[in-house]
Amino acid sequence: MNTYRVERWTRSGRVTVGAAAAALLMLALLPVLASGLVIDKLTTLFIYVLLAVMWNLLAGYAGLVSVGQQAFFGVGGYLALRLVDAGMAPYLALLVGAAGAGIAAIPISTFALRLRGGEFAIAMWVIAEVLRIVVMFDPLVQGETGTSLLALNALDPELRRNLTYWLGLGSVALMLSATFWLLRSRIGATAQAIRDDEEAAASIGIDVMRIKQIIFVLAAFGCALAGTIWLASAITFLPRTNFGVQWTVFMLFMVLVGGLKTFEGPIVGAVLFFLLQEIFGDFGVWYLTGLGAIAVGFALYLPDGLWGTWRQRTGIDLLSGGFMLRWPLSEANDE
Amino acid sequence: MLDALIQGILLGGYYAILAAGLSLMFGVVRFINLAHGDLAIFGAYLVLFAVEVLGLSPWVAVAAVVPVMALLGWVLQATLFARTTRGGFLLPLLTTFGLGAVLQNGMFGLFGSDTRSLGNHIGNLSWASWQLPFGISVGQLPVITFAVAVTVLGTLQLVLSFSKLGRAIRATSSDPEAAELSGIDARAVHRAAAAIAVALAGLAGAFLAMRALINPYAGPAQLIFAFEAVVIGGIGSLWGTLIGGIVLGVAQSFGATISAQGFQLAGHLVFLGVLGVRLYLAHRRNLGGWRSVLRLPIPPPKPVPPLQSATSEGQS
Amino acid sequence: MTMLKVDNLVAGHGLLTAVRNVSFSVEPGAVLGANGAGKTTLFRTLAGVHRAESGGVMLDGLDITPLSPSRRVASGIAMVPEGRRLFADMSVRENLQVAGENGRRGDWTLDSVLAALPSLKTLLDVAADGLSGGQRQAVAIGRALMSNPKVLLLDEVSLGLSPVAIEGLYEQLAGLKGRGDTTMIVVEQDLDRAMGFSDRVICLLEGRIALEGAPAALGKQAVTEAYFGLAHKETTDA
Numbered sequence: 001m002n003t004y005r006v007e008r009w010t011r012s013g014r015v016t017v018g019a020a021a022a023a024l025l026m027l028a029l030l031p032v033l034a035s036g037l038v039i040d041k042l043t044t045l046f047i048y049v050l051l052a053v054m055w056n057l058l059a060g061y062a063g064l065v066s067v068g069q070q071a072f073f074g075v076g077g078y079l080a081l082r083l084v085d086a087g088m089a090p091y092l093a094l095l096v097g098a099a100g101a102g103i104a105a106i107p108i109s110t111f112a113l114r115l116r117g118g119e120f121a122i123a124m125w126v127i128a129e130v131l132r133i134v135v136m137f138d139p140l141v142q143g144e145t146g147t148s149l150l151a152l153n154a155l156d157p158e159l160r161r162n163l164t165y166w167l168g169l170g171s172v173a174l175m176l177s178a179t180f181w182l183l184r185s186r187i188g189a190t191a192q193a194i195r196d197d198e199e200a201a202a203s204i205g206i207d208v209m210r211i212k213q214i215i216f217v218l219a220a221f222g223c224a225l226a227g228t229i230w231l232a233s234a235i236t237f238l239p240r241t242n243f244g245v246q247w248t249v250f251m252l253f254m255v256l257v258g259g260l261k262t263f264e265g266p267i268v269g270a271v272l273f274f275l276l277q278e279i280f281g282d283f284g285v286w287y288l289t290g291l292g293a294i295a296v297g298f299a300l301y302l303p304d305g306l307w308g309t310w311r312q313r314t315g316i317d318l319l320s321g322g323f324m325l326r327w328p329l330s331e332a333n334d335e
Numbered sequence: 336m337l338d339a340l341i342q343g344i345l346l347g348g349y350y351a352i353l354a355a356g357l358s359l360m361f362g363v364v365r366f367i368n369l370a371h372g373d374l375a376i377f378g379a380y381l382v383l384f385a386v387e388v389l390g391l392s393p394w395v396a397v398a399a400v401v402p403v404m405a406l407l408g409w410v411l412q413a414t415l416f417a418r419t420t421r422g423g424f425l426l427p428l429l430t431t432f433g434l435g436a437v438l439q440n441g442m443f444g445l446f447g448s449d450t451r452s453l454g455n456h457i458g459n460l461s462w463a464s465w466q467l468p469f470g471i472s473v474g475q476l477p478v479i480t481f482a483v484a485v486t487v488l489g490t491l492q493l494v495l496s497f498s499k500l501g502r503a504i505r506a507t508s509s510d511p512e513a514a515e516l517s518g519i520d521a522r523a524v525h526r527a528a529a530a531i532a533v534a535l536a537g538l539a540g541a542f543l544a545m546r547a548l549i550n551p552y553a554g555p556a557q558l559i560f561a562f563e564a565v566v567i568g569g570i571g572s573l574w575g576t577l578i579g580g581i582v583l584g585v586a587q588s589f590g591a592t593i594s595a596q597g598f599q600l601a602g603h604l605v606f607l608g609v610l611g612v613r614l615y616l617a618h619r620r621n622l623g624g625w626r627s628v629l630r631l632p633i634p635p636p637k638p639v640p641p642l643q644s645a646t647s648e649g650q651s
Numbered sequence: 652m653t654m655l656k657v658d659n660l661v662a663g664h665g666l667l668t669a670v671r672n673v674s675f676s677v678e679p680g681a682v683l684g685a686n687g688a689g690k691t692t693l694f695r696t697l698a699g700v701h702r703a704e705s706g707g708v709m710l711d712g713l714d715i716t717p718l719s720p721s722r723r724v725a726s727g728i729a730m731v732p733e734g735r736r737l738f739a740d741m742s743v744r745e746n747l748q749v750a751g752e753n754g755r756r757g758d759w760t761l762d763s764v765l766a767a768l769p770s771l772k773t774l775l776d777v778a779a780d781g782l783s784g785g786q787r788q789a790v791a792i793g794r795a796l797m798s799n800p801k802v803l804l805l806d807e808v809s810l811g812l813s814p815v816a817i818e819g820l821y822e823q824l825a826g827l828k829g830r831g832d833t834t835m836i837v838v839e840q841d842l843d844r845a846m847g848f849s850d851r852v853i854c855l856l857e858g859r860i861a862l863e864g865a866p867a868a869l870g871k872q873a874v875t876e877a878y879f880g881l882a883h884k885e886t887t888d889a
Contacts, residue, residue, distance in 0.1 A: 065425055067369075111607075114614050117424060118367050123561045123610060126603045129559065131598045245555060251431055256429045285440045292436030298432040300418050500751045506738045506749045512700055513736035518724035518753030518798055 031162040039165045043233050045274045048254060049055055050175055052266035052273075054222035055251035057179055060261040061188065062215040063195030065117075067248050068124025069107075071131050074243035076101040076224030077231040078135050081149060082289045085140060090151045094228040101224030102217055108218045113209060125245065132243035149231055149247045164232040170329035171225040178218065180263065192217055198253055210267035253295050259305030268307045336592075341473055343588030347564075347581030348481030350545075353539035354555060354564035354576045355488060356532035362571050363508040363528040366427050370435035371536055372558030376551065377438055378404050378537025379453070379544035380446055386456050393456045397541045401534050406534025412526045435554060442551035450548035453541065461546055480542045484577065487535070488491055492573050504528060563606040582609075653709075654679040654834045655697075655802050657726075660706035662696040670696060671858040672706070672826045677851075680831045684845040684866075686857030686878055690838045691733060697836075698730040699723040701788070711801055711837055714797040716726060718737050727801035731808060737779040743790050744775040747797050754798025758832075764793045768823055783814065785816030790821070796827075809841060817841075854878055 027104045051069075080097030084090050108127060115123050135142050139257055152160055182188055190211050193201040204209050231237055250273065258269020280287045302309050344538050346537035353375060361364045368374075378400055380538020385396035415434070419426040457476075464472040495501035505512040507524040543549060543557065560583060583602050590601025653676040660723050662670040667686035671693035677683050685693065697708060707716045719881035729750075736748050747761055765772050768789050770794035774782065779790065788808055795803055805824075809817040821844065827833060830850070839845035846852060846866035853863040854877035860868065 059425060065428060066430075111611065111614070115610065118361065119566060119610065121367075122566065123607065125559060126563065126606055128606070128625045130600065130603045133596050133603075135598060159631065221389065249436065252429050253433055260425065289437050289440035289444065292433040292438075295433030296430055296437065299426050299433065300415070303426055311559070322553070450860060502741070502745055502749045503753065505741060505745075509740060510718075510736050513732065513738065515700065515720035515750075516698060516730050516736075517750040517794060518721050518723065518755075519749065520719070520721040601869040 008280055024169070024173055028166065031165060036161055039161050040233065041274075041278070043161075043168045043229065045167045046165075046172045046269065047229055047233075048250070048270040048274050049172050049267055050168075050222055050226040050229075051247065051251045052254035052258065052270040053175060053179055053246075054209070054219040054226075056255045056258075056262075056266040057182075057215060057222075057262060058219045060255065061183060061195060061263075062212060063217065064113075064212065065121045066124040067121045067128070067245065068128035069219070069251060070243050070245060070247040071124065071128035071229070072101045072105060072220040072223040073247050074128070074135065074239070075104055075131055075225035076193060076227035077139075077237055078141070080228050081140065081147065081229060081237055084151045090149060090155075090232070091157050091167065094167065094232055098221060098224040101227070102221030105217045105220030108220075109213045113212045113216060117147070125248075128243055128245070132239050135243070136228075136239050141237065141239060144238075144240065146236055146241075148236045150235075152232060160232070162241075163316060164229060164319075167232065168229045171222075171229060175222045175225065182215075182218070183263065187214060187225055214242045253291060256295055256303075257298050257305055259308030259311070262305070262307050262311060265305050265307035269305065274304070278292045337469075337471060339588040339592050340585060341471065342477065344581050345473065345477035345481045345583030346584030346588060347577065348477070348484035348584075348585055349539060349542050350560060350564040350580030351484045351577040351600075352535055352542065353487060354561040354568075354580055355491065355573060356535035356539070356569065357561050357577045358565045358573070359491075359528050359532045359535075360567070364412070364416065364525045365422070366420060367431070369428060369431040369558065370417075370438060370554070371431075371532075371561060373435040373438040373442075374404070374407075374533050375536040375540035375543065375557055376549055376554045377442060377540065379540035379549050380442055380451075381537070382541045383446075383451055383453060383544065384438065387621075388455065400541065401538055404537030405530040405534035408536075409526050409530040411533065412529030416529060417522060417525060439551050439554060442522040446551065447636055448511070448550060450550045451544070452548045454546065457545055464645055474546075476542075476546055480546075483538075483542070484580075488539070488573050488577055491531070495573070498529060498582075500524075501641070503627030560602065563602060567606060567609045599640075652679065653677065654681075654711055655836075656709040657697070658695070658707045660696060660705075660708065660710070661704045662692050662701055662764035663704060664692070668704075669693075669858050670703075670855075673858070674706075675853055675860065675862055675863065677834055677836065679801075679834055681850045682828055682835045682837060684849030684852040685836060685838050685855065686840070686845065686852070686874075687861065688844070689855045689858040691806060692781050692858075693855070694730060694733075694838065696805050697728065697804060698732075702863050717727060721753070724798050724800070727755055727799070727803075728804065729754070729795040729798040730804040731788075731791045731795045731806060733806040733810065735787045736780075736871075737787055737790055737794070738778040740778060742776050743771060743782070744792055746779055747793050750794045750797035751798055755800070757799025759796045759799045761797070767796070768793050770819070770823075783806060783816075785820065788812060788816070788820055792820075792823075796833075800833065802836065805835060805837045805839075807838050807840065807842070809839065817844075824848065842871060842878070846871060846874065862882070 027042070030042070049075075055066075055069060058066055058069070076094075076098040078097070079100040080090075080093045083093035083096055088096065092116075112120060112123055112127065135141055141147055190201065190206050192213060193206060194208050198208060198211075227242060229243070254269035254273045255266050256269070257272055258267065259265025276287075276291065280290065283290075298305065304312060353371075354598050355591065357368065357371050360368050360371070381400045382393070385391045385399060386393055389396075391399065392611045407582060411434075412608065416427065419430045452461075460476050460479075462594060463475045465475060465478070466472050478558040493501075497507060503514070503519045503524050504527070506517065507521050511521045514524070539557075540549075543553075564583045565581070568575035568577070586605040587598050587602040588609055590597035590599070593601075656676040657785075658674055658764045660673045661668065669689045671689075673689075673693060675683070679736055682733075687740065689785055692701060699715070699718060703716065707714060709715070710728055714817070715726050715728065718726065738749065744761070748763060748851070751759075751761065769846060770786065770789050771793055774786060774790075779787065782790065782862060792805070792808065808820060808824075820850055824835075828835065837845065837849060839848070851863065851865055852869065854861050854874060856877060862873060866874075
């Protein structure tokens with residue numbers, strides 16, 4: 001007779017999910033109430049959240065540190081451009097473009113995932129650069145000048161803004177749910193095992209390559225979605241910007257400041273980063289210097305990030321990804 | 336064609352100086368310094384400052400800046416890098432990325448965004464060339480850079496092989512704890528290695544500024560080339576880094592003859608290609624070779640013929 | 652007159668306390684045998700690679716508790732670590748040189764170490780990873796001697812060696828003991844050998860000293876029981 005139960009949900013977990021669902025509903029209705037400026041800003045926030053969560057999925061949970069996620073950010077946008085040029089409706093092209101980038105991640109992963117540590121990180125960066133240069137050869141992109149998703153201009157600006165917003169909101173909801181579900185599934189546990197000790201994980205029969213691939217492709221898709229949403233809101237496609245390594249820098253910053261290896265951390269980091277951009281962005285160069293200094297400060301003094309440190313101090317976990325054993329107080333509590 | 340080859344080889348000298356520092360940090364301190372390129376550019380700006388504001392002659396300026404960069408490396412290791420190695424693999428990456436951002440934007444704030452060059456200050460050295468037989472001309476500056484590279488790397492290799500510091504460095508990179516148990520202060524060794532690495536970065540930056548234009552954001556591009564050189568040549572070997580630099584330089588030179596973008600693209604493709612070949616060779620050694628990559632069934636081993644006689648060999 | 656005095660040492664790994672209030676002292680030139688759970692943590696704490704949570708270590712009257720490993724070597728305590736931990740791509744000569752250059756000044760030089768461990772004479776320019784287990788162990792001991800230690804810690808020197816190699820090793824160690832100028836603490840699984848070689852033994856049970864004394868006085872039975880925790884069940888408390 002079992003004297004314990006295995007539970008996956010804490011009370012705070014249930015409450016959080018409920019609150020998240022309510023927030024999602026409210027956010028979906030927001031375009032009706034709020035001004036265009038708010039919608040625009042929130043769309044940017046969604047992009048940051050997406051990027052942060054995806055990078056954390058790769059690095060924090062699977063132990064894959066990639067300095068080249070901007071590859072998929074750019075490829076998603078590029079494929080969308082090409083599809084629209086071929087006649088597809090713009091918003092559909094955005095989704096298909098992102099999916100295409102995710103598919104492109106599969107062959108890339110069979111090569112890149114066999115590399116370790118530093119080689120993997122740099123190889124991803126090089127791959128992003130290669131893709132940027134190759135994309136620049138396409139006459140449609142016009143080299144350094146870039147091009148624009150003009151088809152979007154045909155739409156009413158308010159409609160375009162709202163559609164982009166909903167695309168962003170939907171993407172965030174989708175990827176957060178997918179990530180959450182993934183982490184609580186077997187894949188999540190095996191991924192963390194791989195992150196902690198790859199050899200040991202392989203020795204107990206875990207298909208290391210397959211797990212890494214799943215996470216890699218999912219993260220690529222998420223980054224590509226962010227890239228297409230960015231394209232939809234900015235309309236212009238500049239290779240140096242869309243394939244720029246600064247996206248990785250932002251992802252690193254958000255995850256470091258928010259808290260690596262936690263689920264909520266990257267969201268906290270994204271919000272903070274967004275606020276910093278909003279308040280100090282106009283200070284230009286010194287703002288970026290300050291960002292770098294903040295990153296260094298966190299690395300030295302708060303390596304667990306804001307959420308990670310808070311979690312350690314208070315022991316509060318909004319959403320737990322683990323298993324809990326519950327011992328009943330008496331036999332009468334057993335089922 | 337031959338021109339491109341020679342140019343490429345000489346370019347490799349520059350890459351070797353830049354990459355050697357990176358390789359040293361990674362090999363000894365086990366630290367990937369993503370700000371290495373930015374430190375090189377910073378060194379270049381320091382030399383520019385010494386020449387344009389303090390009025391020193393370029394070579395004197397370089398000789399003065401190198402020790403300053405060494406001191407900077409020492410300080411960075413003592414205050415920053417050493418604190419981050421506890422955080423596993425990720426924290427050094429994040430920290431040095433942050434450091435790079437501080438350097439880039441700080442330099443922009445201090446020196447502005449205009450591209451600068453040391454080329455104006457070294458007379459005609461940046462474009463002068465020597466005429467060799469068969470109609471080949473080699474640039475004087477690239478030859479000097481290459482010569483300095485070989486000298487510097489050679490000296491470094493001698494130091495590593497035959498000096499007390501060199502032995503301490505090798506021991507620390509082999510097994511830091513055992514080194515401590517042998518009386519070596521590993522942290523001091525790390526500081527020495529960082530000082531050498533950043534000094535080399537500064538030297539490389541100076542040579543870059545002599546042959547090209549630099550701006551505050553040029554660091555990451557150089558960093559990626561330095562990494563490629565290190566990985567192509569094989570992590571952990573100084574002469575390998577020289578060879579890696581040469582291979583990269585040659586690839587880039589040939590790529591440049593095709594198109595402007597070809598310069599970078601060729602280097603990247605060669606880098607990925609070298610990694611790919613290494614993976615392939617590792618596979619052949621480990622498992623059923625390419626068959627396992629394609630997930631084809633591996634044929635059963637042939638039966639082994641029985642032993643002829645039971646001779647036993649002594650084993651210590 | 653003690654060479655090494657350990658006072659209420661407590662050390663652990665996270666929540667696990669491996670060394671609990673261990674106290675003992677060793678006279679100059681004596682050999683102490685140690686065994687039981689917690690021995691490697693004890694050694695690593697004595698060498699300075701592991702931080703003690705509380706308690707102190709005095710070496711020849713000097714409090715070495717706050718010192719880092721390399722400073723402890725400079726004070727005169729050297730460890731031959733478990734698994735030897737040689738510098739794989741350096742030659743035997745270089746392995747010895749490194750320790751000699753960074754340790755204390757004293758009688759042990761390359762020549763005198765080679766005289767004490769003659770098997771190394773022909774191996775000087777061989778890379779460390781090309782040696783057999785027994786040869787590596789000799790190099791590891793030689794390397795520690797090059798630091799001119801007052802106290803030598805030998806952690807499981809017979810680990811993974813063939814009986815012949817162990818025999819040769821202990822012959823050389825006996826020669827070392829005979830010189831009378833090196834205090835040694837030896838961790839040795841082979842109880843016969845440990846008791847034959849040591850002047851005194853201590854047995855750790857779950858981090859505490861369960862038994863200590865001269866081997867002749869204790870007898871193998873008592874030591875075995877202490878090692879397996881058979882005789883002292885009542886000392887284990889929650």
